[in-house]
Amino acid sequence: MPQIITKYLFSKLLASPSLRHCMERLHAISGMDVLLLDDLGSVRLTVPRHPSVAFVQLLRRYPETEIRFREMRQAGLAGKATVGLGLHEMVYTIITEGETSGYMVLSGYRNGSFDDKDLTATRTLWRRLARAGLSVRWASWHSAWSALPALTSTQKIAWSETVALSMRQVLQRMEGVVPDVEVPAWPIPVQETCRRIREAYDTPLRLYEIAAGFGVCPEHLSRTFHQATGMRFSEYLAETRIAAACEALATSPTPISQIAYQCGFSTLSRFNRCFRQHRGTTPRSWRKRAQRQSQTIL
Numbered sequence: 597m598p599q600i601i602t603k604y605l606f607s608k609l610l611a612s613p614s615l616r617h618c619m620e621r622l623h624a625i626s627g628m629d630v631l632l633l634d635d636l637g638s639v640r641l642t643v644p645r646h647p648s649v650a651f652v653q654l655l656r657r658y659p660e661t662e663i664r665f666r667e668m669r670q671a672g673l674a675g676k677a678t679v680g681l682g683l684h685e686m687v688y689t690i691i692t693e694g695e696t697s698g699y700m701v702l703s704g705y706r707n708g709s710f711d712d713k714d715l716t717a718t719r720t721l722w723r724r725l726a727r728a729g730l731s732v733r734w735a736s737w738h739s740a741w742s743a744l745p746a747l748t749s750t751q752k753i754a755w756s757e758t759v760a761l762s763m764r765q766v767l768q769r770m771e772g773v774v775p776d777v778e779v780p781a782w783p784i785p786v787q788e789t790c791r792r793i794r795e796a797y798d799t800p801l802r803l804y805e806i807a808a809g810f811g812v813c814p815e816h817l818s819r820t821f822h823q824a825t826g827m828r829f830s831e832y833l834a835e836t837r838i839a840a841a842c843e844a845l846a847t848s849p850t851p852i853s854q855i856a857y858q859c860g861f862s863t864l865s866r867f868n869r870c871f872r873q874h875r876g877t878t879p880r881s882w883r884k885r886a887q888r889q890s891q892t893i894l
Contacts, residue, residue, distance in 0.1 A: 602635075602695040603835055604827055607874065609690070609698070610640055614769045618762045619643040619700075626702060626755065627745050628686075633699040637673050638885055640698070640876060650740040651683055652704055654732070660725055673699060682706060682718025682741055686752065688759045692767070700759055708746035715741075785810045785817055786824045790832070797836045798860040803829045837861065838874045845879055846886035852879050 609615055610632065619630040623643045629652065632641040647653050655661040664681060672687050686702040706714045722730070722737045747755065782790075789806055807817040821829050841859045844850055850858075856867035856879075871879050 602692050602697045603839065603874070604831065605692040606634065606690075606697040609692075609766070610876075612766060612769070614766045616641070616643065618766050622702065622759065622762065623648075628702040628705060631701040631703060633673070633701060634876075635696050635698055636882075636885055637670055637699070638877070647703075649704060650743050654737065654740045655681065655683070658725075658730060658732075660728065660730065661721075664721075669701070669703075680717035681721060682714040683744060684714075686755055686759065688756065688763060690763060700763055702755065702759065704744060705747045705752075706741065706744040708748040708751065782824045783820055785812065786821050789817065789821060789829070790825070793833050793836050797833065797840060798858060800860075801833060834870055835874060838871055841867070841871065841879065842875070842882065842886070845883040852883075855879070 615632070619632065619641070620643050622628075623630045627649075629647055629649055630643045631639055634640050647656060652665075655665045661681075665683075668681055668683075669685060672685055683704040683706060685704050688700040689696055690698045690700060706712070718737070718741050719734075722732070722734060726732070726734075788810070792806060793801060803818060804814040807814040810817065818829055821827075821832070825832060827835070837859045841855050844855045844858070845852070848855075852867075853864050856864050859867070861867035861870065868878060871877075871882070875882055877885075
């Protein structure tokens with residue numbers, strides 16, 4: 597249950613004007629690109645729209661460095677040592693309902709200490725790539741790297757606190773999203789409706805039939821359900837089905853069409869449309885990203 601609500605809250609966060617304003621402000625005062633990632637590490641929103649940091653542009657221009665850049669980000673999200681590029685990203689984990697729903701990332705910076713290991717790392721990388729045929733002169737590479745914001749340990753701590761404070765303010769401004777009451781305090785009909793959805797999401801479920809079982813009108817149950825959970829019955833049902841589909845996509849080789857039917861969708865086209873609405877991508881692309889992230893973390 598919390599995971600479903602977490603996904604819903606992230607979708608609301610993604611559409612929040614306060615979030616975009618926060619990201620624009622962080623970009624303006626930091627000089628770094630600001631990215632919002634979902635729980636799989638997929639980029640969902642960026643400010644500015646395209647990379648503005650010269651060294652990031654350089655790394656993403658070539659397949660060899662693009663791969664290393666992607667590996668660095670995945671390692672950072674997993675809390676592991678990052679690949680030696682001479683560049684770092686600041687990652688803030690967004691927690692909603694006790695679950696990781698996404699990440700705010702500031703990209704990128706270099707260490708500002710006098711004994712700068714980043715310079716050694718980026719020069720070593722450049723030499724290795726140059727020997728493999730990379731057509732970028734050291735002067736151009738070094739110029740782009742030198743333009744990165746150089747943060748000391750104190751500055752990194754200050755920026756981490758700034759991002760955390762900004763995100764807390766954004767989440768507090770999301771009126772009407774977080775449920776007014778905790779799950780244990782939800783009315784019995786709401787709890788039973790949620791239980792029914794979790795147990796029978798793969799079958800046709802209709803609100804009026806469930807309401808009839810409680811002896812109440814559908815309008816009353818719909819209103820009570822929305823007030824308690826912050827979600828419409830149809831939204832909760834769709835998110836439950838999509839969450840089950842995501843689990844199957846990430847952990848099994850079952851064909852997508854079969855997963856769609858197993859999760860309660862009557863047609864593949866309806867499944868694809870619903871999946872894109874809830875996850876912002878296609879089931880096939882989501883499966884590839886989930887498998888790639890699993891391989892990277894392992």
